[in-house]
Amino acid sequence: MSKRVKVCVVGAGRAGEVHALNLSYRISLAELVAIVDQDLNLAKQLSQKVGGVHCYQTFRDALRSEEIEATFITTPTFTHCPLTIEAAEAGVHVFCEKPMALSLEEAEKMISAARKNNIKLQIGFMRRFDPEIKKAKSLIVEGAIGKPILVKSLTRGPGLPPKWALDPKTGIGMIAEVSSHDFDSVRWLMGSEAVSVYALADALIRPELKEEYRDYHDVYVSMLRFENNGLGIVDGGCPVGYGYDARIEILGTDGLIMVGEVKGTTLLISKSDKKAVTETFQSWRNRFYEGYISEAESFLKAVIEDKTPEVTGEDGKKALELVLAAIESIKTNKPVALPLK
Ligand SMILES: NC(=O)c1ccc[n+]([C@@H]2O[C@H](COP(=O)([O-])OP(=O)(O)OC[C@H]3O[C@@H](n4cnc5c(N)ncnc54)[C@H](O)[C@@H]3O)[C@@H](O)[C@H]2O)c1
Structure with a gap:
């Protein structure tokens, strides 16, 4: 393996752009050799932003024409499983964005393909690489707050996710798109597997979207119980308009750790009207800027x-299981026991 890994980004949308820019300008371990998007114009536009690399309409075409050692899969959820298997069978290492797949069966197929073909599979939980969340995890492991007993994680996004995320044929809905990260964080910080999930959701921000998308919800809360008896809470809402908001709180038997704030800058304007005005984070791109670079490195x-990658396919599958359990609980209005059958 060369010192610089030859990488192909598949999917030139929002996440693809973040990774392509990082791989090109901020990470010395990678050489971005190709960008794939079914919309070739989007691939070309992104290529221009990274100084010009070869563009393809399908991953198959890129594999045929380029020497590719690793791929970043940044396409809609329903494509993650087939693209990962295609990469694995070509001996290409895979970084795949969250949510890992549409179902646990698909996630298992991805893990098996990676194992069988001896390639690395990492899932895009960049919050684990955020300097403060990472520090929180090491403080917990050191015992700085005793034993963690309640982990709360919330995410609120300013605008709606892309349409495919809300369409049950191509995505698994808002809770998966926005809060996969929270489920992963709560599980990771608690250091235990969940045994049950109870969730409530409703469409209180954009109720009219219930007509367009089956099971649409835009505000939700999930309560989790863990094997170590600890408790978890994940809440989310989107689109909230006021900004991108991601915060975590860990209550331990001997203290509290809090990470994150609504304020996205230290700039504050205070005038003679005695009001102080500042700005919120506007996007996951700047809130987790360092996390995206560090997860790719x-x-x-x-x-x-x-x-072994720091975030494995098994971690992706576990987070997906929590999301799917929450969705089942929302539908049945009952707690759902884990593991899912
Ligand atoms: N980690 C994060 O914070 C984060 C943030 C945003 C999105 N994501 C994830 O990244 C993935 C993509 O989301 P997005 O918001 O960038 O979506 P997007 O709609 O902005 O971009 C997806 C792109 O994939 C292309 N595409 C679709 N099917 C394809 C295929 N088979 N081959 C090649 N190209 C294909 C589309 O044309 C589109 O340009 C999702 O899994 C999403 O959950 C993660």
């Missing part, structure tokens, strides 16, 4: 040094 190091 970690994946590339795992490839170069032949190590």
Whole structure:
């Protein structure tokens, strides 16, 4: 394996742009060799932003024409499983965005394909690489707040996600799109597997979208119970308009850790009217700027040094299971026991 991993980004949308820019300008371990998008114009537009790389309409075409060692899959959820299997069978290492797949069966197929073809598979939970959340995890492990007993994580997004995320044929809805990260964070910070999930949801921000999308919801709360008896709470709402808001609180037997704030800047304007005005984070792009760079570096190091990725396919599957359990609970209005059958 060369020192710089030859990478192809598949999906030139929002997440693809973040990764392509990082791989091109901020990460020395990668050489971006190709961008794929079914909409070739989008691939070309992104290519221009990264100084010009070859563009393809399908991953198959890119595999045929380029020497590719790793791929970043940044396409809609329903494509993650087939693209991961295609990459694995070509011996290409995979970084796949969350949510890992549409179903646990698909997630298992992705894990098996990676194992069988001896490639690395990492899922895009960049919050684990956010300097403050990472510090929180090491403080918990050191015992700084005793034993964690309640982990709360929330995310609120300013605007609606892309349409495919809300369409049950191509995505698994708002809770998966916005809060997969929270479920992963709560599980990781608690250091235990969940045994039950109870969730409530409603469409209180954009109720008219219930007509367009089956099971549409835009505000939700999930309560989790863990094997170690700890409790978890995940809440979310989108589109909230006021900004991108991601916060975590960990209550331990001997203290509290809080990470994140609504304020996205230290700039504050205070005038003679005695009001102070500041700005919120506007996007996941700037709130988790360092996390995106650091997760990609970690994946590339795992490839170069032949190590297990810091966030595995199994982690992706566990977070997906929590999301699916929450969706089932919303539908049945009952707690759902884990593991799912
Ligand atoms: N980690 C994060 O914080 C984060 C943030 C945003 C999105 N995401 C994830 O990234 C993924 C993409 O989301 P997005 O918001 O960038 O979506 P998007 O709609 O902005 O972009 C997806 C792109 O994929 C292309 N595409 C679809 N099917 C394809 C295929 N088979 N081959 C090639 N190209 C294909 C589309 O044309 C589109 O340009 C999702 O899994 C999403 O959940 C993660």
